[in-house]
Amino acid sequence: MTGRAQEGTRAVVVTGAGGVGKTTISAALAVAAARAGRRTLVLTVDPARRLTTALGIEMSNEPEPHPDAPNLWGAMLDATASWHEVVRRHADPEVAERLIDNQFFDAATSHFPASQSFAAAEEAATYLDARAWDLVVVDTPPAAGGIEFFTAPASMSDLVGGRVLRWLTGARLPGRRFLFNRTAKPMLRLADQVLGSNLLEQIAEFFMDLRTTYDGVSKRARQIERHMRRATTLVVTTSDPGPMAETLRFFRALPEVASPPAAVVFNRTLPESWIDAEVPADTPAALATNLERWAEESRMQRAARRELGERHGVPIVTVPWRQHPPTDLEALADLADVEGLRRIWEES
Amino acid sequence: MLDAGGLGSHLGEPDLRFEPQAVGEGLMAASIDRAEALLEYLRVQVGIPALATIGPAARAFDALASTAPAIREVVTMGKILWEVRRDIWDTVVVDAAPTGQIGSYLRAARTIRELLATGRILEQVEWMEEILTDPAVTRLVLVTLLEELPAVETAETVTWVEGEALVGDITVVANRSLPRLEARVPKGDGPVTEAAALHHALWEEQQEWLETVAADATLPYLFGTHTPTEVAERLADWFEDDLR
Numbered sequence: 001m002t003g004r005a006q007e008g009t010r011a012v013v014v015t016g017a018g019g020v021g022k023t024t025i026s027a028a029l030a031v032a033a034a035r036a037g038r039r040t041l042v043l044t045v046d047p048a049r050r051l052t053t054a055l056g057i058e059m060s061n062e063p064e065p066h067p068d069a070p071n072l073w074g075a076m077l078d079a080t081a082s083w084h085e086v087v088r089r090h091a092d093p094e095v096a097e098r099l100i101d102n103q104f105f106d107a108a109t110s111h112f113p114a115s116q117s118f119a120a121a122e123e124a125a126t127y128l129d130a131r132a133w134d135l136v137v138v139d140t141p142p143a144a145g146g147i148e149f150f151t152a153p154a155s156m157s158d159l160v161g162g163r164v165l166r167w168l169t170g171a172r173l174p175g176r177r178f179l180f181n182r183t184a185k186p187m188l189r190l191a192d193q194v195l196g197s198n199l200l201e202q203i204a205e206f207f208m209d210l211r212t213t214y215d216g217v218s219k220r221a222r223q224i225e226r227h228m229r230r231a232t233t234l235v236v237t238t239s240d241p242g243p244m245a246e247t248l249r250f251f252r253a254l255p256e257v258a259s260p261p262a263a264v265v266f267n268r269t270l271p272e273s274w275i276d277a278e279v280p281a282d283t284p285a286a287l288a289t290n291l292e293r294w295a296e297e298s299r300m301q302r303a304a305r306r307e308l309g310e311r312h313g314v315p316i317v318t319v320p321w322r323q324h325p326p327t328d329l330e331a332l333a334d335l336a337d338v339e340g341l342r343r344i345w346e347e348s
Numbered sequence: 349m350l351d352a353g354g355l356g357s358h359l360g361e362p363d364l365r366f367e368p369q370a371v372g373e374g375l376m377a378a379s380i381d382r383a384e385a386l387l388e389y390l391r392v393q394v395g396i397p398a399l400a401t402i403g404p405a406a407r408a409f410d411a412l413a414s415t416a417p418a419i420r421e422v423v424t425m426g427k428i429l430w431e432v433r434r435d436i437w438d439t440v441v442v443d444a445a446p447t448g449q450i451g452s453y454l455r456a457a458r459t460i461r462e463l464l465a466t467g468r469i470l471e472q473v474e475w476m477e478e479i480l481t482d483p484a485v486t487r488l489v490l491v492t493l494l495e496e497l498p499a500v501e502t503a504e505t506v507t508w509v510e511g512e513a514l515v516g517d518i519t520v521v522a523n524r525s526l527p528r529l530e531a532r533v534p535k536g537d538g539p540v541t542e543a544a545a546l547h548h549a550l551w552e553e554q555q556e557w558l559e560t561v562a563a564d565a566t567l568p569y570l571f572g573t574h575t576p577t578e579v580a581e582r583l584a585d586w587f588e589d590d591l592r
Contacts, residue, residue, distance in 0.1 A: 018446075019493065048496040241576055242354075270546075277539035286531040287540050294543040296572030323549035325496070 009128050011227060012348045013138045013258075015146030016236035017246040021267040023047050024326065024335070025236050025319065026139035027055050027074075031329050032336035033345040034072035038134040041073040043124055045116075045141050054326045063127065069329055073133065075123075077141075082119035083109040085126075090216025091209070099209045104202065108210075116141045117152035125224045135348065138231075146235065146250050150228055150258045153221035161214035232348040233261045235314075238268050239304035251312045261314055262348070263340055266305055269318035270298035317341055349380050349424060355443045358580040376437075382420065385427035389472075392430070418463065421456035422473065429476045432485065447490055447498070447505050454480065454488070454514040483516030491521045492561050499557035506561075522558055525566035526551045 014026040023044050030042035041063050042055075052059055057066050057074035061081045066072040083105075088096045099105055109115050117140065124138045140149040148155075237247040247264065254260065274295040279288050309316050317340030326332045336345055356364040356379070359371045364379040371377045431440050445453055452459075457473035457480070464470050480486050488509065492502040506518055528551060533544045558566070568586060573579050 019495070019498070046497070049500070050496055241573075241579070245354075271539070271542065274539045274543060279540060283540055284531050286529060287534065287544050290529055290531075290547055291540050291543040293571040294547065295539070300572045321546065323546055324553070 009131055009133050009136055010348050011124065011128055011136045011138060011231035012234060012344060013124075013140060013149070013228065013231045014234045014236060015140045015149060015250070016142070016265075017146070017243040018142030020236050020238045020243050021319075022142065022236045023139045024051055024332075025234075025265055025267060026137050027051060028326070028332045028334075028336035029234075029341065029345045030074075030135075030137040031055070031069070031072065031332040032342075033135050033137070034066075034069060035333055036346060037071065038345075039071045039073075039132070040135045040137065041075065041127055041133045042137045042139070043075050043077065043120070043127065044139045045077045045120060047076065047139075050325055050327070054328055054332055056329060063132075075127070077116075077120050077123060079110065079116045079119040080106060082123050083115075086119075086122055086217070086220075087213060090213040090220070092212065095209050095212055099206070102202075102206045102209070104206050108206065114148050114152040114155045117148040118156045121149055121152050121224050121228070122220065125220075125227045128227050135345070146246070147253050153224040157214070157218035157221040160210055160217045229259060231259065232344060233258050234263055234265055234344060235261045236265045236267055239266060239301040244304050244308075247308065248311075251314075262344060263315040263317045264308060265317045265319055265341065266301070267319045268321040270294060270301055270321055272298060272302055274298045275302065315340060349428070349442055349444050350446075351443065354576070355379070357576040360577050380424055380427055382423055386423050389423060389426050389430075418452070418456040418459035419469075421453045422460050422469065422476070425453055425456050425476060426472060429479045432479055433475065447492070447501050450488075450490075450505065451508060451514075454509060455512065458512075458514075480515050481513065486516040488515040488518045489521055490518065491523050491567075492557075492563070493524055494522050494554035494557040494561075496557065499560045502561045519565065520561050520563045522554075522561060522563040522566045524569045525558070526554055526569050 012026075012029060014022055014029070016022045023046070026042055026044060027047070030040045034040040044059065047055070047059060055066075055074055056069070057064050057072070059074055059076035061076065061078035063073040063075040066074070084100055087099050091099060109119075120138070120141055124136060127133065127136050140146055235247055235250060237243045251261075274291060275298050277291065277295065279291060305316050305318070308314065317338065319335060319338055319341070322335075326335055336342070353362060355377070356362045359375075359377055361369070361371045361377060364377050366378060366381045366384040368376040368378040428440065428442050431437060444450055457476040460469060460473045461477075490502050490505060492498045502520060506520065509515060509518060526547065529544060529547050531544065533548055534541050567583060570579060570582055573582065
């Protein structure tokens with residue numbers, strides 16, 4: 001433990017498509033690590049009520065310790081609160097308050113591409129910098145097959161200081177009352193006609209304020225990327241066509257900032273022993289048909305795992321399909337107690 | 349609307365474009381590109397001739413539109429509802445945003461009306477709301493899985509959309525619904541027992557969420573299905589059988 005603490009907090013980033021059980025796997029890893037004596041924080045995005053109940057932590061934007069289980073903390077991403085912090089950190093106090101009060105602030109920060117991913121990455125980095133934990137397990141927003149989490153910091157500094165914003169607000173940071181030159185830009189004249197000039201002016205003011213955060217945001221983006229490069233990445237998927245397509249996309253677009261995934265976790269895996277299993281002669285037809293169907297599903301799952309393993313040479317971890325979702329810490333820890341995942345929560 | 353590749357692969361035409369193209373008998377498909385939708389809107393609705401360069405202008409507009417609530421959504425919805433208003437199709441099916449995001453699209457026209465005092469876009473939102481809220485014209489189909497997160501989100505969305513009176517009618521469809529296993533789980537172990545126990549437990553769990561979402565229809569779980577085209581064809585067959 002001491003050795004690890006000197007190395008600083010380690011991070012496991014759990015990524016993947018929506019609906020594959022990413023949050024559950026994240027929670028399971030955190031519970032197992034905490035039980036192994038590591039001070040562990042799990043940062044979740046949108047946990048189901050049952051999972052929160054199973055975890056036993058009242059989730060909020062601030063890390064909360066588990067009331068009984070030692071070494072276990074949980075926090076839930078609140079993108080709006082994170083954005084307020086980002087702005088307060090990187091803009092002058094007066095500008096920050098003006099931005100937050102701006103009627104477009106919430107709409108804009110929830111609309112910007114990669115906005116939720118950036119908030120998640122920013123929050124994760126904050127907890128890593130705090131050095132209060134041995135391990136931070138980060139559940140990521142399910143956008144673009146998980147790629148967005150890694151590209152969000154760069155997209156965000158591009159957005160805040162990027163070409164579009166410069167084009168709108170002029171090359172240098174203008175004075176407060178300077179609005180972009182509408183007569184010189186037919187598109188803006190047009191936007192004015194369509195949207196009404198009052199709205200356009202308000203948006204322009206908002207953008208100019210936002211631009212003042214550029215230096216801070218781009219510096220922070222680089223810090224976040226450094227954290228990401230050191231993190232252990234896990235991709236969670238199921239073998240269903242949708243999640244598989246996103247997983248393959250993740251490997252194709254694997255951004256430079258992400259370390260190659262330590263493993264791909266196939267959640268809801270059926271036993272291979274069901275494929276071509278002998279069915280006793282006296283088996284009722286309904287049960288035989290049932291096994292046949294699930295065996296077909298199991299065969300499809302095996303093919304998907306093989307395809308991914310062969311194509312990308314990545315370690316494959318299988319988490320069995322349970323009859324019931326986990327309802328307590330025991331069941332969560334049990335979920336992470338499988339070959340290939342143990343290594344992740346013991347050593348990452 | 350947001351995942352043209354996904355829709356295209358189901359239809360066997362991975363590269364859907366903004367211009368509708370035939371993908372089957374009596375079936376045309378298109379994807380919505382926001383920049384193109386905006387230009388079409390400006391040309392058709394506002395009466396502004398085609399712009400020479402769309403690149404930077406469209407990007408700038410997109411940046412503006414991303415900031416103000418509802419602008420971006422109203423452009424997309426405007427295109428969809430324009431296809432309805434043109435009256436050249438019998439049915440317009442929209443593969444819309446995920447349930448968690450659909451509210452901002454459905455409410456876009458109303459938000460615009462509340463937000464803007466002037467501006468040409470105001471003239472458009474009235475007919476958009478009319479089409480959306482007419483039960484003889486528009487039906488919202490919410491497709492859900494019978495699992496906690498999607499089921500709860502679906503039930504909440506139904507309540508909210510009904511409360512705001514945003515669309516004419518709502519249908520909830522539960523996808524990947526397991527058939528009931530007409531046999532007891534046998535004693536002992538082995539694949540037959542294991543598969544029966546898993547099926548039974550999952551089926552019971554699904555029944556609970558089926559009640560939560562109050563589904564109007566269910567679509568079957570397709571065991572071992574591989575390609576998106578196969579999925580689409582098998583579900584289409586199922587619809588046909590069901591309608592017969």
